[in-house]
Amino acid sequence: LLSALQELRDRLSQQVVSSMGPLKLVVLDSVSAVIYPLLGGRQSEGLALMMQLSRELKTLAREFSLAVVVTNQVTRDSSTGPLKPALGRSWSFVPSTRVLLESREGAGREAPHRAASLAKSPRQPTGIQVELDIGNGDVLEP
Template sequence: MARLCSDVCSLLNDALIKKLFQHKIFTVVDVLEEDSEKLVQILKLSYKEVLQVRHTIIANYAAFPRKCNDIYEDLVSNSALIPTGIASVDGLLGGGLLTDQVWELCGPAGEGKTQLCLAAACHAALALRQPVHYVDTQLGFSGRRLQAALEARAAPHQEMAGAMERVQVTRVSDSYQLLGALHRLKTALQDGREGGGAGRLVVVDSLAALFFSYLGEDHNDGLSQLNHVANVLRFLASECHVAVVVVNVAVRGGDDLRQQQDEAAAGTLRPALGRYWAHVPSTRLLLQDGTLSVAKSTHLPRGASCPVHVTDKGVE
C-alpha cells in the first residue's frame, strides 16, 4: 500500500498530510477506510473536497478488472521461448526457457549449474543478440569462463565482443543489495520494453547463498526478505515478460521441513530455502550426475530428463 505524500492528490499538501499522520492515517488505504466526516474535521476541507481526494486515490491506486480474453491475448503476444543453445536441454524444455515464468535450477554443489546458466546466457547474447541480466550473489562470476564458452562456439571476434557486452552482470553480497538490484532491473526492463531494447533472460546465481544465514531452527528468520524477493521475481517474469532463472542448491534431508510432493522426483535431494520457496518456481530442474531432470513444472512432463555434459568451455 502507498504511503501518503503530496503527489497522491493535489488537495493534500504537506501540512494536511502531517495532520493525517497525527491521527494515525499513513497510507492511501487508511484514507479510504476512514469515515469521510472525520476526514472533514481533520483536514478542515469541505465534504466535496474530501470526496474528491477519495475519488483521486481510487482512480490512481485501485485495481480495475480486465477481461480474460484481453489477458490471454496479452500473454500470447508477449510470450516467447528462449533457447539455451544446447540441443538436448532445449528438447527437454520443449524449445527453450518459456518467458513469464520463474525457473529454478537446483542441484548439489559442483554439478555445473553456473556453467549451464552461462551457456544459456551466451546463446541469448550471441545467437539472439539480446541483453542478458546476470545477478551474481557469490561474487564468483568469471569473464574468462564466459569468454571460453563463447570461443567454443567459434564466433568471430567482433561478434564475441558484442555478446560479452550484452551480458550485464550485477554483483550483490546480501539480500538488501539483491532487492535493490531487482527493483532497478524492474525499472530498466519496463523502460527497455517501451523502447524495444529489453532482454528476455534474467539469471540469479544463486539465491541460496544469500539466505542460508537466515535459516534458523524455526526457518522463519529472513522470511520477509525472501517473500519480497519472490514477489519481485514473479513481477519481472509476468509483467516484464522475461524468463527468470534462479540457481538454488539441492541438499539432503535432516531438518524438520515436511517433504514436498514435488520433491519426490529429486529422490533424497530437496531444494534449499525451505517450504515457502518450494512453491515459488513454475518449473524446477534438477541437475545431478550429468542428468538434467524435471522435478516440478506447470507445463513440462514431470520426471522427463536428458543427459548433459559439462566442460570448462560449456555444456553439451
C-alpha cells in the same frame, strides 16, 4: 538484492529496443547464497524476505515478459536421504518449473557430465531426464 531488482525494473522500464533486442532472461545464482547470510537465526524474517523476493521476481517476469532462472542449492537430512531444496518447503512452492541438475562422474569422461531431470512443471510430465556433457561452452546430449 531487492534494491538491485528495483534498479533492474527501472532500467527495463526505460529500455529501448536495440539491435540486440530487449532483455528476456534474468538469472539469480544462487538464491540460497544470498538469503542464508541474512537469516542469522531469524526464521520469520527470512521467510518474509524469501516471499518478498519471489513476488518481485514473478512481477518482473509478468510485467516485462522475462524468463527468470533462480538457482538454489540442494541438501539432505542424512548422507542417504533424498535431495531437497536448501531453502526448504516454502521455497519449493515458488517456481512454476523446477529442474534438478546432478553431477554424474564417470571414468574416461573429459567434460563434466550432468543429468537434468524435470522435477516440477505445469506443462510437461515430471521425471523426464536427459544426460548432458558440458564442456568448452557447449552443452551436448551424449
